[in-house]
Amino acid sequence: MSIRSDPPPGAILLASLRDYVEQLREEGLEGPPAVESSAAPHQSPRSQTVGEPPQEPTAAPLAAASKAPADDDRPAAPPAVARASSAAPRSAPDDLFYLYPGLEKTADLAALREFIGDCTRCKLAPKRTNLVFGVGNPSTELMFVGEAPGADEDARGEPFVGRAGQLLTDIIERGMGMTRAEVYICNVIKCRPPENRNPEPDEVAACEPFLFRQIDLVRPRVIVGLGAFAVQALLKAKTPISKLRGNWQDFRGIRMMPTFHPAYLLRNPADKRLVWADIQEVMRELGRPLPSRGPRR
Numbered sequence: 001m002s003i004r005s006d007p008p009p010g011a012i013l014l015a016s017l018r019d020y021v022e023q024l025r026e027e028g029l030e031g032p033p034a035v036e037s038s039a040a041p042h043q044s045p046r047s048q049t050v051g052e053p054p055q056e057p058t059a060a061p062l063a064a065a066s067k068a069p070a071d072d073d074r075p076a077a078p079p080a081v082a083r084a085s086s087a088a089p090r091s092a093p094d095d096l097f098y099l100y101p102g103l104e105k106t107a108d109l110a111a112l113r114e115f116i117g118d119c120t121r122c123k124l125a126p127k128r129t130n131l132v133f134g135v136g137n138p139s140t141e142l143m144f145v146g147e148a149p150g151a152d153e154d155a156r157g158e159p160f161v162g163r164a165g166q167l168l169t170d171i172i173e174r175g176m177g178m179t180r181a182e183v184y185i186c187n188v189i190k191c192r193p194p195e196n197r198n199p200e201p202d203e204v205a206a207c208e209p210f211l212f213r214q215i216d217l218v219r220p221r222v223i224v225g226l227g228a229f230a231v232q233a234l235l236k237a238k239t240p241i242s243k244l245r246g247n248w249q250d251f252r253g254i255r256m257m258p259t260f261h262p263a264y265l266l267r268n269p270a271d272k273r274l275v276w277a278d279i280q281e282v283m284r285e286l287g288r289p290l291p292s293r294g295p296r297r
């Protein structure tokens with residue numbers, strides 16, 4: 001014998017609710033939109049990559065969001081577009097390529113020089129005589145990076161040709177047993193700062209993407225950073241050159257030896273012995289024999 005009992009009043013109410021929800025579904029109304037509509041359209045969680053800092057909103061995605069309804073399936077804006085439209089340069093070298101769209105596509109040094117053109121991207125442009133790009137072997141294993149052109153370099157359009165340049169040439173030829181044509185020489189800044197003043201942050205920000213591309217194209221085994229300014233620009237650090245010199249550093253997988261600038265050595269010849277020690281380290285790293293005579297003391 002089966003015993004039937006009437007369902008409790010709560011169960012009847014639940015069944016009625018289920019029927020009502022089912023009816024809403026059939027009519028295309030799946031529920032109140034309050035939860036989705038409370039999120040701002042341009043703040044979709046998918047627009048922020050895990051592990052990356054939040055991107056500053058740029059004009060293009062915000063404009064698009066104002067036209068489009070909230071839609072989580074809308075593809076996020078490509079990061080390259082966001083970086084290219086960013087007003088301020090970013091600190092990481094890879095991001096700096098995006099400061100000038102197309103820079104990362106330059107296939108060799110000639111294409112890079114063409115890309116730079118008759119550059120007016122910073123306030124040093126009107127005062128220069130020549131833009132000083134760089135000289136030497138485009139596929140060398142050894143690259144020297146200095147600060148900026150001086151008067152002689154500005155006049156000739158070639159880096160390290162004044163008194164400091166002659167000392168660098170002496171280090172390369174007599175100290176290392178190589179020629180200037182075998183190595184590659186360039187500066188962080190391609191145009192001469194007036195009165196040989198230090199380059200200013202906005203000038204560095206405008207010009208250093210060219211250096212980073214130059215290094216990527218040459219891809220040397222070793223970089224010798226000449227002086228505090230060049231070393232600090234490459235490492236994005238404020239550590240004094242006196243602490244950095246003689247200690248191997250890494251620049252995007254390339255060994256970098258910081259040492260004193262030849263212009264400093266002209267004023268402080270006693271420190272040539274320290275630079276000579278750094279150069280010997282470089283020669284050991286390259287597996288090259290040391291010449292019997294070092295640079296002039």
Ligand code: SF4
Pocket residue numbers: 116119120121122123124125131189190191203206207
């Ligand atoms: S210093 Fe560099 S960014 Fe400035 S004008 Fe010269 S090449 Fe262009």
